[in-house]
Amino acid sequence: MKLPSSIFCGVAIFVYPIAATKYNEYILAPTHRAVTPPILNAVYGPVENPDALLTDVHNSNGVVFGPNSSITLNFGSRFRHQHRWYSRLQSQWGICPYQCDSASSALYDSPLWFKVPTKGQYTAEKKRQRGGFRYMSIWHNGTGSVTVRDLHVNFTASPEVEDLRDYPGYINSDSEKLNRVWYAGAYTNQLCSMDPAYGNALGIPSTDWYYNATVGHGTSVLIDGAKRDRLVWPGDIAISGPSIFVSTNSLDGIRNGIDSLFALQAPDGRLPWAGTPFTSQDNFPFSFTYHLYTLLDLYYYHLYSGDLAYLQSYWSQYNVVEMWTIAMDGIKNAINEHLWDSTQNLFFDNDINKTKSSLRPQDGNSWAVIAGVVDRERAKYISTSLAGRWVRPYGAPAPEAGATISPFASGFEVQAHFLSGNPERAMELIEFMWADFMLDDPRLTNSSFIEGYSTNGDLHYAPYDNDARVSHAHGWATGPTSALTFFAAGLQLTSAVGKTWLVQPGLGSLRRVTAGFETSMGEFSASWSKD
Ligand SMILES: *[C@@H]1O[C@H](CO)[C@@H](O)[C@H](O)[C@H]1NC(C)=O
Ligand SMILES: *[C@@H]1O[C@H](CO)[C@@H](O)[C@H](O)[C@H]1NC(C)=O
Ligand SMILES: *[C@@H]1O[C@H](CO)[C@@H](O)[C@H](O)[C@H]1NC(C)=O
Ligand SMILES: *[C@@H]1O[C@H](CO)[C@@H](O)[C@H](O)[C@H]1NC(C)=O
Ligand SMILES: *[C@@H]1O[C@H](CO)[C@@H](O)[C@H](O)[C@H]1NC(C)=O
Ligand SMILES: *[C@@H]1O[C@H](CO)[C@@H](O)[C@H](O)[C@H]1NC(C)=O
Numbered sequence: 001m002k003l004p005s006s007i008f009c010g011v012a013i014f015v016y017p018i019a020a021t022k023y024n025e026y027i028l029a030p031t032h033r034a035v036t037p038p039i040l041n042a043v044y045g046p047v048e049n050p051d052a053l054l055t056d057v058h059n060s061n062g063v064v065f066g067p068n069s070s071i072t073l074n075f076g077s078r079f080r081h082q083h084r085w086y087s088r089l090q091s092q093w094g095i096c097p098y099q100c101d102s103a104s105s106a107l108y109d110s111p112l113w114f115k116v117p118t119k120g121q122y123t124a125e126k127k128r129q130r131g132g133f134r135y136m137s138i139w140h141n142g143t144g145s146v147t148v149r150d151l152h153v154n155f156t157a158s159p160e161v162e163d164l165r166d167y168p169g170y171i172n173s174d175s176e177k178l179n180r181v182w183y184a185g186a187y188t189n190q191l192c193s194m195d196p197a198y199g200n201a202l203g204i205p206s207t208d209w210y211y212n213a214t215v216g217h218g219t220s221v222l223i224d225g226a227k228r229d230r231l232v233w234p235g236d237i238a239i240s241g242p243s244i245f246v247s248t249n250s251l252d253g254i255r256n257g258i259d260s261l262f263a264l265q266a267p268d269g270r271l272p273w274a275g276t277p278f279t280s281q282d283n284f285p286f287s288f289t290y291h292l293y294t295l296l297d298l299y300y301y302h303l304y305s306g307d308l309a310y311l312q313s314y315w316s317q318y319n320v321v322e323m324w325t326i327a328m329d330g331i332k333n334a335i336n337e338h339l340w341d342s343t344q345n346l347f348f349d350n351d352i353n354k355t356k357s358s359l360r361p362q363d364g365n366s367w368a369v370i371a372g373v374v375d376r377e378r379a380k381y382i383s384t385s386l387a388g389r390w391v392r393p394y395g396a397p398a399p400e401a402g403a404t405i406s407p408f409a410s411g412f413e414v415q416a417h418f419l420s421g422n423p424e425r426a427m428e429l430i431e432f433m434w435a436d437f438m439l440d441d442p443r444l445t446n447s448s449f450i451e452g453y454s455t456n457g458d459l460h461y462a463p464y465d466n467d468a469r470v471s472h473a474h475g476w477a478t479g480p481t482s483a484l485t486f487f488a489a490g491l492q493l494t495s496a497v498g499k500t501w502l503v504q505p506g507l508g509s510l511r512r513v514t515a516g517f518e519t520s521m522g523e524f525s526a527s528w529s530k531d
Contacts, residue, residue, distance in 0.1 A: 022170040022516070026179055028187035028447045029164035033155040037073035041135060044097055045069030053151045062149035065140035070097035072137040075153070097137035100130070101468035103228045106206035108468065111139065116146055127212035129156055129198060132191055132226030132473040134445055158193045160220035160252050168518035169247040171484055174511045177435035178427060178484060184439060185481030186247035188448040189240045191226040192475040193253040196260075199223065200230040202277050213277050216260040222253035225451060225471030232257040232275030233476075234293040239411045240475030241297055242482035245304040246517045254301050255310070261294045262314055269320045271295075295320075306497035306520055332373050345381035349400065361400035362386065366412035369419050379420035386413055387425050391455045395433035402462035403455045407438065411479020418487035423508030427488070430480045438477070449477035489515030491526045498524055 021027070036055045043050045046066030052059035053073065063071060099108035114122045136153070140146045158164060171182045199215030215221060215232055222244070223229070224236045234257075241254045260275040264284075271294040272279035273287040295318060302311040311318075338351040346360035347368055353359075365386060369379045390396050391405070396413050398406035410433060417426035439446050443459055451474035452461035461470045486492050490505035497519040505528050507513060516525030 021165065021167050023172050023179075024165060024167070026172075026183040027165045027167060028183060029158075029190055030155055031165060033164075034152045035075065035155050036152050037136065038076045039074035040071060041074040042072040042097070042137075043070075047071055053148065060149065062147040063138075065138070065146045065148070067143045067145070068141060070137050070139035072097055072135055073151075075134050075136070097139045100133075102206060102466065103131075103200075103209065103469070104204060104206060105465055105469065107466050108206060109209045110207040111137075125210075126156070126195075127198060127210040129211065130227060131157075131194070131211070131230055132448070132471070134472075156195065156198075157226065158190045158220060158248075158250065158253075159195050160193065161248070161250055164190060167247050168249045168523075169245075169485070169516060171489065171513065171515040173484075173488070173513035175427070175431065175509075177431045178480075178488070178510075180439060181430055181434040182247075182481050182484050184434075184447055184449060185243050185478030188473050188478050189222070189244050189475045189481075190248060190250075191448055191473040192223050192240060193220050193250065194223055194226075194230065195219070196221040196256060198230070200228070200277075215275050215277070216256045218252060218256040218259075220250075220253040221256040221260065222475065223257075224475060226448070226473035228469065228471045229274075229278075231278050232260050233290070234261055234271070234274075234297055235287075235290050236408070236474075236476040237297045238293045238300070239408060239477075239479045239482075241300045241304075242486075243475075243478040245300070246482050246485040246515075249304075249518050251301065251305050254297065255305070255307075258294065258297050258301055258314075261297075262317055265317055269317075303493055303496055304519065308496070335368065335373055336378075340378070345378075345385045347382075359399055360385075361409075362389075362396060362398040362406070362413055363400060363409040366409065366416040369416035370412060376420075379416070380422070383417050383420040383422045383425060386416065387422075387429070390429070393432055394437055394453070394455060394457045396429055397455050401452070404452055404462045405433070405455055406452050407434070407449055407474070407477030407479070408452070411477065411483070414479050414483045415487070418483060418506055421506075423488060423506030425508075426483065426506075427508045427510070430484070434480055445472050448473035450474065451477065484513075485515045485517060489513050489526050489528070491515055491517065491524055493519070497521045 038055045040051050040054060045068050047069045048064035049059050049061055050063055050071050051057050052061060052063045102109050112124055112128055167186065172179060196216035196218060197214045198211050199213040200211060201213040204210055211230055221232060222237055222240060223231055224233045237254060237257055244250060261271055264272040264276065264279050266284060270286055271291045273285045273290045298314060339347040341348055341360060344360060346365050348354050349359045349361045349364055365382050368374050369382055395405040396410045398404050398409040414426045414429060438444055438449055444450060451471040454460045459470060460467050464470060487506045490503055492502045494500045494502050498521050503526055507528060507530055512529035514527035516523055
């Protein structure tokens with residue numbers, strides 16, 4: 001380990017129990033699962049005491065709804081899980097008291113209707129849980145009046161943990177933006193961990209919608225997005241898994257997700273693009289990259305958990321290619337020889353169409369650095385070229401997905417900047433894309449990260465036919481969380497549970513950073529400051 005002379009280091013590897021959660025003022029998860037709304041957003045029609053249900057008000061007279069009236073409640077900059085009442089929206093976009101933003105290809109989903117014949121407590125069925133939302137409208141569509149005296153939402157995410165704010169991992173630096181991004185990433189992944197019996201049933205109607213497909217086993221499974229898809233996607237876990245490890249270290253959902261993918265493996269070895277019910281024996285859409293991501297997910301799970309017996313249980317299904325090290329060398333040479341574009345210092349995505357306007361993908365170029373396909377010189381060129389394509393103030397583009405900013409592919413780009421020796425570039429991207437835009441843009445949640453958007457800043461994600469469908473809490477957008485711990489604080493495991501480790505900071509523009517995480521070996525932490 002070679003340190004620049006202006007850095008003082010303090011590295012400690014402890015093997016004793018963890019003290020109380022550090023820096024818990026940044027944690028966005030609620031203290032209790034019964035969550036009440038702090039803010040009233042809108043009132044329509046004849047309503048008395050419209051603020052009676054708010055956290056700090058709790059007026060026991062309740063909200064009195066007259067004929068055809070409604071209120072819209074705002075749960076603040078936090079996504080909540082559900083139980084009770086009507087329509088829900090993730091984003092301020094198109095707030096309306098009468099509909100929910102869609103979780104499918106429809107524009108809107110219907111409200112949940114409760115007949116209220118008598119006084120009592122009314123609770124939505126668990127399969128009607130919305131997964132992620134910020135705004136909730138209550139609409140009384142009848143004549144006469146109805147009084148609502150109490151309302152709360154049951155935060156059902158991360159069912160495997162008792163205390164949602166118990167994070168063994170932490171980070172703190174002199175950049176408030178980076179601190180906030182790290183914790184919002186951790187919280188986003190908490191929202192994307194759910195009871196496996198309440199996944200996406202697919203083809204659900206926009207009227208009478210429900211989520212009751214079993215997508216895995218166990219207490220909790222790591223899915224792609226809180227509202228949608230509520231399915232296991234292996235590519236997403238390659239980002240969310242490491243970010244969970246450095247923060248909550250709640251690994252069960254990763255393991256249950258991996259199980260659900262291997263259970264679907266085809267007889268010829270192919271692994272599914274996504275888990276059940278998206279994939280079944282009769283319907284097996286395939287993606288080469290997502291096949292490989294499942295292998296990577298299992299590698300990460302073993303690295304963080306040290307569970308060798310678990311890895312062994314899949315080894316015969318894992319080792320798919322004979323002579324893979326030789327194949328790897330061949331691929332590396334071929335990529336460098338046939339795909340490099342020396343005019344733009346990026347790789348093409350194929351060796352047939354190599355024209356001026358051809359595609360030089362963000363994901364593939366970032367992966368060329370992460371996977372060690374390139375030498376140091378090419379890694380630096382790639383980092384410079386990717387940064388040269390940034391679209392301020394929105395983010396790093398993914399031309400492979402149209403005029404799109406992909407927080408998923410950009411998570412890999414962040415790693416590529418760190419790994420090519422450009423930590424200041426990685427941090428600049430995290431600050432303007434994840435903090436200034438993805439947290440602070442008023443259309444976004446300021447607490448969880450969106451799935452994708454346009455290079456012009458529209459909250460339109462090219463693969464979807466309607467904008468309401470976009471997930472505003474997507475684990476694949478949490479790449480900075482692990483990257484800041486691994487590469488800025490520089491704390492990395494080089495073998496399972498950290499029996500061997502590497503400490504190699506990349507402070508970039510930071511003056512100080514401290515970070516830590518936990519494995520079954522104990523606590524790992526590093527603190528750095530720069531004069
Ligand atoms: C209820 O109020 C909404 C909004 O003011 C209005 O569009 C709708 O027509 C009303 N419905 C009835 C049945 O009055
Ligand atoms: C309120 O909506 C429900 C569900 O669509 C419907 O059955 C009922 O007739 C409506 N009530 C009025 C007064 O329109
Ligand atoms: C919240 O949901 C969990 C899991 O479904 C359930 O065990 C718990 O009783 C619910 N709590 C409340 C207050 O409804
Ligand atoms: C899911 O809910 C739908 C709608 O209520 C119901 O028809 C279906 O049988 C349920 N499926 C399971 C697996 O519970
Ligand atoms: C080559 O790639 C460019 C840019 O993606 C595209 O416009 C063009 O149609 C492609 N040409 C062929 C022959 O595929
Ligand atoms: C977002 O939340 C942070 C606290 O985490 C707050 O300081 C900031 O002002 C909020 N930004 C917006 C745009 O509301």
